[in-house]
Amino acid sequence: MVAWTKAYLTGIGLEVHEDRGGEKIGGNANNVIAWLRGNLPDAPKVFLSAHFDTVEPTAGLVVEERDGVFFSISDTILGADDKGGMAPAIEAVHALMESGEPHGDICLLFSCAEEIGLLGADAVDIDDLNLDFGYVLDTGPPVGSFVTRTATHDNLEILIHGRPAHAGKDPENGINAIQVAATAIQGMCLGRIGPETTANLGIIEGGTAVNVVCPFVKIRAEARSTSVEELDAQVAHMIQRFEEAARQWDTTVDIEHRRHYNSYEVPAEAMVVQVAVEASRKLGFEPVLRTTLGGSDANIYNAKGLHCIVLATGMEKIHTHDECISRESLLNTARLSYEILLGAAQVK
Numbered sequence: 001m002v003a004w005t006k007a008y009l010t011g012i013g014l015e016v017h018e019d020r021g022g023e024k025i026g027g028n029a030n031n032v033i034a035w036l037r038g039n040l041p042d043a044p045k046v047f048l049s050a051h052f053d054t055v056e057p058t059a060g061l062v063v064e065e066r067d068g069v070f071f072s073i074s075d076t077i078l079g080a081d082d083k084g085g086m087a088p089a090i091e092a093v094h095a096l097m098e099s100g101e102p103h104g105d106i107c108l109l110f111s112c113a114e115e116i117g118l119l120g121a122d123a124v125d126i127d128d129l130n131l132d133f134g135y136v137l138d139t140g141p142p143v144g145s146f147v148t149r150t151a152t153h154d155n156l157e158i159l160i161h162g163r164p165a166h167a168g169k170d171p172e173n174g175i176n177a178i179q180v181a182a183t184a185i186q187g188m189c190l191g192r193i194g195p196e197t198t199a200n201l202g203i204i205e206g207g208t209a210v211n212v213v214c215p216f217v218k219i220r221a222e223a224r225s226t227s228v229e230e231l232d233a234q235v236a237h238m239i240q241r242f243e244e245a246a247r248q249w250d251t252t253v254d255i256e257h258r259r260h261y262n263s264y265e266v267p268a269e270a271m272v273v274q275v276a277v278e279a280s281r282k283l284g285f286e287p288v289l290r291t292t293l294g295g296s297d298a299n300i301y302n303a304k305g306l307h308c309i310v311l312a313t314g315m316e317k318i319h320t321h322d323e324c325i326s327r328e329s330l331l332n333t334a335r336l337s338y339e340i341l342l343g344a345a346q347v348k
Contacts, residue, residue: 001052002029005086005110009034012094014108021123027113031120033129034108036093038345043104044271046344047134048092048337049297049308050085051114051121055319069326080315080325085137086110088313088330092337103345107131111297114138118261121297126304133272133307135340136298140315143332144285146276147310148268151196151293152228153260154235156221158242160184161252164208164215174213175251177206181217184245189237197225198293199234224293226263261295264302271347272307279339283332311337 002018009016014034021031029052054077062074072078089108096103107129111120139147160181165174181204190199199222206217221238225231239255246253266273268289280287292310301308314329 002032002112005052006032009090009108013097014093019124021112021120024123025113025119027119029112031112031124032108032110033124034110036097036103036106036108038102038104038106040102040104040345042348043345044132044347045105045107045130046341047107047109047129047131047308048089048341049109049111049134049136049301050082050089050138051111051297052082052086053113053115053120054079054083055081055115065327068328069324071324072321077319077321078323078325080313080323081318082114082138082315084313084315084325084330084333085311088333088337089137091334092341095334095338096341101342101345103341106341107134109134114297118295118297118300121300126301126306131306133270134301135272135276135311135337136296136301136308137311137313137333137337138296138298139292139294139310139312140318141312141329142286142288143312143314143329144280144283144336145288145290145312146273146280147292147296147298147312148273148289149226149265149291150263150295150299151224151226152231152263153224153295154222154231155258155260156219156223156235156238157256158219158221159254160206160217160219160242160246161254162213162215162217163251165213167211167213171213174215175249177214177217177251180245180249180251180253181206181219183248184242188241189234193223193234194225194230196291196293197223197227197230197234199223199238222260226291226293228263261299262303264299266302266307266309270307272309275343275347276309276311276340279336279343282339283335285332285336311340
Protein backbone atom coordinates (compact mmCIF):
# COMPACT_ATOMS: atom_id res chain seq x y z
CA MET A 1 0.00 0.00 0.00
CA VAL A 2 2.83 2.37 0.85
CA ALA A 3 4.61 1.66 -2.45
CA TRP A 4 1.40 2.09 -4.47
CA THR A 5 0.48 5.33 -2.73
CA LYS A 6 3.97 6.80 -3.11
CA ALA A 7 3.87 6.08 -6.84
CA TYR A 8 0.39 7.57 -7.18
CA LEU A 9 1.24 10.75 -5.29
CA THR A 10 4.47 11.17 -7.25
CA GLY A 11 2.52 10.66 -10.45
CA ILE A 12 0.17 13.56 -9.75
CA GLY A 13 3.12 15.84 -9.04
CA LEU A 14 3.61 15.86 -5.28
CA GLU A 15 6.95 15.89 -3.49
CA VAL A 16 6.92 12.51 -1.73
CA HIS A 17 9.06 11.28 1.13
CA GLU A 18 9.02 8.02 3.09
CA ASP A 19 10.39 8.27 6.62
CA ARG A 20 11.92 5.56 8.82
CA GLY A 21 8.86 5.07 11.02
CA GLY A 22 8.59 1.37 10.31
CA GLU A 23 12.22 0.87 11.22
CA LYS A 24 11.66 2.66 14.54
CA ILE A 25 8.71 0.48 15.52
CA GLY A 26 9.92 -2.82 14.10
CA GLY A 27 7.46 -2.86 11.20
CA ASN A 28 7.79 -3.39 7.47
CA ALA A 29 6.23 -0.11 6.28
CA ASN A 30 6.93 3.54 6.93
CA ASN A 31 4.97 6.76 7.15
CA VAL A 32 4.56 8.69 3.89
CA ILE A 33 4.83 12.48 3.80
CA ALA A 34 3.83 14.25 0.59
CA TRP A 35 4.03 17.99 -0.05
CA LEU A 36 2.16 20.29 -2.36
CA ARG A 37 4.30 23.39 -2.19
CA GLY A 38 2.39 26.64 -2.07
CA ASN A 39 2.51 30.02 -3.74
CA LEU A 40 1.40 31.99 -0.67
CA PRO A 41 4.52 32.23 1.50
CA ASP A 42 2.67 33.76 4.47
CA ALA A 43 -0.11 31.15 4.57
CA PRO A 44 0.00 28.51 7.33
CA LYS A 45 1.40 25.08 6.60
CA VAL A 46 -1.57 22.73 6.87
CA PHE A 47 -1.74 18.94 6.85
CA LEU A 48 -4.36 16.31 6.10
CA SER A 49 -3.69 12.95 7.72
CA ALA A 50 -5.00 9.38 7.55
CA HIS A 51 -3.56 5.94 8.24
CA PHE A 52 -2.61 3.11 5.90
CA ASP A 53 -3.33 0.11 8.08
CA THR A 54 -6.71 -1.53 8.57
CA VAL A 55 -7.90 -3.34 11.68
CA GLU A 56 -7.62 -6.67 9.82
CA PRO A 57 -5.77 -7.64 6.63
CA THR A 58 -7.72 -7.02 3.41
CA ALA A 59 -5.86 -9.31 0.99
CA GLY A 60 -8.30 -10.51 -1.66
CA LEU A 61 -10.76 -7.72 -0.96
CA VAL A 62 -13.68 -7.51 -3.40
CA VAL A 63 -15.71 -4.29 -3.22
CA GLU A 64 -19.30 -3.97 -4.38
CA GLU A 65 -21.34 -0.78 -4.66
CA ARG A 66 -25.03 -1.18 -3.82
CA ASP A 67 -27.37 1.79 -4.00
CA GLY A 68 -24.46 4.19 -3.70
CA VAL A 69 -22.83 2.40 -0.75
CA PHE A 70 -19.58 0.40 -0.88
CA PHE A 71 -19.37 -2.97 0.90
CA SER A 72 -16.90 -5.83 1.03
CA ILE A 73 -18.32 -8.99 -0.53
CA SER A 74 -15.20 -11.01 0.23
CA ASP A 75 -14.26 -12.59 3.55
CA THR A 76 -12.34 -9.46 4.61
CA ILE A 77 -13.38 -6.15 6.07
CA LEU A 78 -13.81 -3.22 3.69
CA GLY A 79 -11.11 -1.10 5.32
CA ALA A 80 -12.99 2.21 5.03
CA ASP A 81 -11.15 2.88 8.28
CA ASP A 82 -9.06 4.54 7.06
CA LYS A 83 -9.26 4.41 3.27
CA GLY A 84 -12.38 6.55 3.70
CA GLY A 85 -10.08 9.24 5.06
CA MET A 86 -7.09 8.71 2.81
CA ALA A 87 -8.93 8.85 -0.52
CA PRO A 88 -10.76 12.16 0.14
CA ALA A 89 -7.54 13.74 1.46
CA ILE A 90 -5.72 12.84 -1.76
CA GLU A 91 -8.64 14.00 -3.88
CA ALA A 92 -8.82 17.35 -2.08
CA VAL A 93 -5.15 18.06 -2.75
CA HIS A 94 -5.40 16.88 -6.34
CA ALA A 95 -8.45 19.11 -6.91
CA LEU A 96 -6.59 22.06 -5.45
CA MET A 97 -3.72 21.46 -7.85
CA GLU A 98 -6.15 21.42 -10.77
CA SER A 99 -8.04 24.50 -9.58
CA GLY A 100 -5.18 26.98 -9.76
CA GLU A 101 -6.36 28.54 -6.48
CA PRO A 102 -3.60 30.13 -4.37
CA HIS A 103 -2.54 28.20 -1.26
CA GLY A 104 0.25 27.68 1.20
CA ASP A 105 2.33 24.55 1.72
CA ILE A 106 0.09 21.52 2.20
CA CYS A 107 1.20 18.19 3.61
CA LEU A 108 -0.41 14.78 3.24
CA LEU A 109 0.70 12.80 6.28
CA PHE A 110 -0.14 9.10 5.95
CA SER A 111 0.83 6.96 8.93
CA CYS A 112 1.45 3.27 9.43
CA ALA A 113 0.51 1.09 12.41
CA GLU A 114 -2.32 3.24 13.77
CA GLU A 115 -4.64 0.40 14.69
CA ILE A 116 -2.12 -1.29 16.98
CA GLY A 117 -1.38 1.72 19.12
CA LEU A 118 -0.84 4.91 17.07
CA LEU A 119 2.72 3.72 16.59
CA GLY A 120 3.40 5.26 13.21
CA ALA A 121 2.25 8.72 14.26
CA ASP A 122 4.39 8.51 17.36
CA ALA A 123 7.41 7.72 15.16
CA VAL A 124 6.93 10.80 12.94
CA ASP A 125 9.51 13.53 13.51
CA ILE A 126 6.71 16.06 13.57
CA ASP A 127 8.84 19.06 14.55
CA ASP A 128 10.93 18.65 11.41
CA LEU A 129 7.85 19.25 9.25
CA ASN A 130 7.30 22.75 10.65
CA LEU A 131 3.50 22.48 10.33
CA ASP A 132 1.03 24.96 11.81
CA PHE A 133 -2.15 22.88 12.19
CA GLY A 134 -4.09 20.12 10.48
CA TYR A 135 -6.82 17.54 10.30
CA VAL A 136 -6.93 13.80 10.85
CA LEU A 137 -9.60 12.15 8.68
CA ASP A 138 -10.49 9.22 10.91
CA THR A 139 -13.93 9.08 12.51
CA GLY A 140 -17.48 8.29 11.50
CA PRO A 141 -20.32 10.50 10.29
CA PRO A 142 -21.88 12.95 10.03
CA VAL A 143 -19.57 14.56 7.50
CA GLY A 144 -19.11 18.19 8.43
CA SER A 145 -18.63 17.50 12.14
CA PHE A 146 -15.33 17.42 14.01
CA VAL A 147 -13.84 15.77 17.09
CA THR A 148 -12.20 18.43 19.26
CA ARG A 149 -12.19 16.59 22.59
CA THR A 150 -11.11 13.03 23.43
CA ALA A 151 -10.30 10.74 26.32
CA THR A 152 -7.13 9.53 27.99
CA HIS A 153 -6.65 5.79 27.43
CA ASP A 154 -4.83 3.35 29.74
CA ASN A 155 -3.90 -0.29 29.13
CA LEU A 156 -3.46 -3.07 31.69
CA GLU A 157 -1.72 -6.41 31.24
CA ILE A 158 -2.41 -8.83 34.09
CA LEU A 159 -0.63 -12.12 34.75
CA ILE A 160 -2.27 -14.21 37.47
CA HIS A 161 -0.07 -16.95 38.87
CA GLY A 162 -1.69 -20.24 39.82
CA ARG A 163 -0.06 -23.52 40.84
CA PRO A 164 -0.26 -26.54 38.53
CA ALA A 165 -1.34 -29.95 39.77
CA HIS A 166 -2.89 -33.05 38.24
CA ALA A 167 -6.58 -32.26 37.86
CA GLY A 168 -7.67 -35.83 38.62
CA LYS A 169 -5.02 -37.07 41.05
CA ASP A 170 -4.35 -34.14 43.40
CA PRO A 171 -6.24 -30.96 42.43
CA GLU A 172 -6.17 -29.82 46.06
CA ASN A 173 -2.44 -29.21 45.69
CA GLY A 174 -3.01 -26.70 42.89
CA ILE A 175 -4.25 -23.14 42.67
CA ASN A 176 -6.47 -22.57 39.66
CA ALA A 177 -5.61 -19.21 38.11
CA ILE A 178 -8.99 -19.18 36.36
CA GLN A 179 -10.73 -19.19 39.72
CA VAL A 180 -8.49 -16.37 40.89
CA ALA A 181 -9.44 -14.39 37.78
CA ALA A 182 -13.13 -15.10 38.36
CA THR A 183 -12.87 -13.86 41.94
CA ALA A 184 -11.23 -10.65 40.75
CA ILE A 185 -13.72 -10.03 37.97
CA GLN A 186 -16.78 -10.71 40.13
CA GLY A 187 -17.92 -7.32 41.32
CA MET A 188 -15.44 -5.41 39.14
CA CYS A 189 -16.96 -2.29 37.58
CA LEU A 190 -16.78 -2.70 33.81
CA GLY A 191 -18.49 -1.32 30.74
CA ARG A 192 -19.98 2.14 31.03
CA ILE A 193 -18.66 3.51 34.31
CA GLY A 194 -19.88 7.05 33.77
CA PRO A 195 -21.02 9.35 30.95
CA GLU A 196 -17.44 9.65 29.64
CA THR A 197 -15.62 6.76 31.35
CA THR A 198 -15.47 3.13 30.20
CA ALA A 199 -13.54 -0.02 31.13
CA ASN A 200 -13.15 -3.39 29.46
CA LEU A 201 -11.48 -6.77 29.80
CA GLY A 202 -10.79 -7.60 26.18
CA ILE A 203 -8.56 -10.69 26.02
CA ILE A 204 -8.18 -13.58 28.46
CA GLU A 205 -6.05 -16.67 27.95
CA GLY A 206 -4.32 -19.29 30.03
CA GLY A 207 -3.88 -22.90 31.01
CA THR A 208 -1.83 -25.73 29.56
CA ALA A 209 -4.16 -28.74 29.43
CA VAL A 210 -7.60 -29.80 30.60
CA ASN A 211 -6.10 -32.28 33.06
CA VAL A 212 -3.85 -29.68 34.70
CA VAL A 213 -5.00 -27.19 37.30
CA CYS A 214 -4.60 -23.90 35.44
CA PRO A 215 -1.17 -22.44 36.32
CA PHE A 216 -1.60 -18.98 34.81
CA VAL A 217 -4.10 -16.57 33.28
CA LYS A 218 -3.20 -13.54 31.15
CA ILE A 219 -5.70 -10.72 30.79
CA ARG A 220 -5.48 -7.59 28.67
CA ALA A 221 -7.71 -4.75 29.76
CA GLU A 222 -8.28 -1.06 29.17
CA ALA A 223 -9.99 2.00 30.61
CA ARG A 224 -10.77 5.38 29.08
CA SER A 225 -12.06 8.69 30.35
CA THR A 226 -12.12 12.38 29.52
CA SER A 227 -11.35 12.90 33.22
CA VAL A 228 -7.88 11.81 34.30
CA GLU A 229 -9.10 11.67 37.91
CA GLU A 230 -11.93 9.28 37.01
CA LEU A 231 -9.58 7.21 34.87
CA ASP A 232 -7.01 6.92 37.64
CA ALA A 233 -9.75 5.86 40.07
CA GLN A 234 -11.08 3.21 37.69
CA VAL A 235 -7.63 1.76 36.99
CA ALA A 236 -6.87 1.69 40.73
CA HIS A 237 -10.14 -0.17 41.31
CA MET A 238 -9.32 -2.80 38.69
CA ILE A 239 -5.81 -3.31 40.06
CA GLN A 240 -7.16 -3.57 43.57
CA ARG A 241 -9.64 -6.30 42.57
CA PHE A 242 -6.87 -8.43 41.05
CA GLU A 243 -4.53 -7.94 44.01
CA GLU A 244 -7.25 -8.76 46.54
CA ALA A 245 -8.20 -11.91 44.64
CA ALA A 246 -4.57 -13.03 44.56
CA ARG A 247 -4.26 -12.56 48.31
CA GLN A 248 -7.51 -14.44 48.88
CA TRP A 249 -6.17 -17.43 46.93
CA ASP A 250 -2.71 -17.17 48.47
CA THR A 251 -0.99 -16.46 45.17
CA THR A 252 0.47 -13.50 43.28
CA VAL A 253 -0.38 -11.32 40.33
CA ASP A 254 1.83 -9.17 38.06
CA ILE A 255 0.22 -6.07 36.63
CA GLU A 256 1.67 -3.75 34.00
CA HIS A 257 -0.09 -0.40 33.67
CA ARG A 258 0.64 1.89 30.71
CA ARG A 259 -0.82 5.19 29.61
CA HIS A 260 -1.59 4.50 25.96
CA TYR A 261 -2.31 8.08 24.96
CA ASN A 262 -3.42 11.35 26.50
CA SER A 263 -6.60 13.27 25.88
CA TYR A 264 -6.81 16.57 24.10
CA GLU A 265 -9.31 19.41 23.99
CA VAL A 266 -8.88 21.99 21.24
CA PRO A 267 -10.87 25.15 22.04
CA ALA A 268 -13.56 26.33 19.64
CA GLU A 269 -11.76 29.62 19.10
CA ALA A 270 -8.57 27.92 17.87
CA MET A 271 -7.71 28.63 14.25
CA VAL A 272 -7.75 24.94 13.33
CA VAL A 273 -11.37 24.76 14.49
CA GLN A 274 -12.49 28.08 13.04
CA VAL A 275 -11.23 27.21 9.56
CA ALA A 276 -13.02 23.86 9.67
CA VAL A 277 -16.29 25.26 11.00
CA GLU A 278 -16.39 27.97 8.34
CA ALA A 279 -15.73 25.43 5.57
CA SER A 280 -18.44 23.13 6.91
CA ARG A 281 -21.01 25.92 7.03
CA LYS A 282 -20.09 27.07 3.54
CA LEU A 283 -21.04 23.64 2.19
CA GLY A 284 -24.29 23.53 4.16
CA PHE A 285 -23.16 20.99 6.76
CA GLU A 286 -23.70 21.22 10.51
CA PRO A 287 -20.27 21.83 12.09
CA VAL A 288 -20.89 20.04 15.38
CA LEU A 289 -17.86 19.84 17.69
CA ARG A 290 -17.84 16.34 19.17
CA THR A 291 -16.31 14.44 22.07
CA THR A 292 -15.25 10.82 21.60
CA LEU A 293 -13.63 8.17 23.77
CA GLY A 294 -11.87 6.72 20.73
CA GLY A 295 -8.26 7.53 19.95
CA SER A 296 -6.59 8.57 16.72
CA ASP A 297 -3.29 9.92 15.45
CA ALA A 298 -4.60 13.35 16.50
CA ASN A 299 -3.95 12.37 20.13
CA ILE A 300 -0.26 11.92 19.29
CA TYR A 301 0.09 15.07 17.22
CA ASN A 302 -1.65 17.23 19.84
CA ALA A 303 0.51 15.72 22.58
CA LYS A 304 3.55 16.76 20.52
CA GLY A 305 2.26 20.34 20.41
CA LEU A 306 0.74 20.36 16.92
CA HIS A 307 -2.86 21.57 16.93
CA CYS A 308 -5.17 19.25 15.01
CA ILE A 309 -8.72 17.95 15.16
CA VAL A 310 -10.45 14.92 13.65
CA LEU A 311 -12.55 15.44 10.55
CA ALA A 312 -15.54 13.10 10.24
CA THR A 313 -15.77 10.79 7.25
CA GLY A 314 -18.53 8.44 6.13
CA MET A 315 -17.12 5.19 7.53
CA GLU A 316 -19.80 3.17 9.30
CA LYS A 317 -19.80 -0.06 11.34
CA ILE A 318 -16.02 0.12 11.50
CA HIS A 319 -13.97 -2.82 12.80
CA THR A 320 -16.69 -5.23 11.64
CA HIS A 321 -17.29 -7.18 8.44
CA ASP A 322 -20.43 -5.07 7.89
CA GLU A 323 -18.30 -1.95 7.45
CA CYS A 324 -19.46 0.32 4.64
CA ILE A 325 -19.10 3.82 3.24
CA SER A 326 -21.22 5.73 0.75
CA ARG A 327 -20.09 7.38 -2.46
CA GLU A 328 -21.85 10.58 -1.35
CA SER A 329 -19.94 10.77 1.93
CA LEU A 330 -16.61 10.16 0.17
CA LEU A 331 -17.34 13.04 -2.18
CA ASN A 332 -18.56 15.29 0.63
CA THR A 333 -15.46 14.55 2.70
CA ALA A 334 -13.28 15.48 -0.26
CA ARG A 335 -15.31 18.67 -0.85
CA LEU A 336 -14.99 19.64 2.80
CA SER A 337 -11.25 18.95 2.86
CA TYR A 338 -10.85 21.08 -0.26
CA GLU A 339 -12.77 23.98 1.31
CA ILE A 340 -10.65 23.70 4.45
CA LEU A 341 -7.48 24.00 2.38
CA LEU A 342 -8.89 27.06 0.60
CA GLY A 343 -9.92 28.60 3.92
CA ALA A 344 -6.54 27.95 5.51
CA ALA A 345 -4.87 29.78 2.65
CA GLN A 346 -6.66 32.99 3.72
CA VAL A 347 -5.40 32.85 7.31
CA LYS A 348 -2.79 35.47 8.12
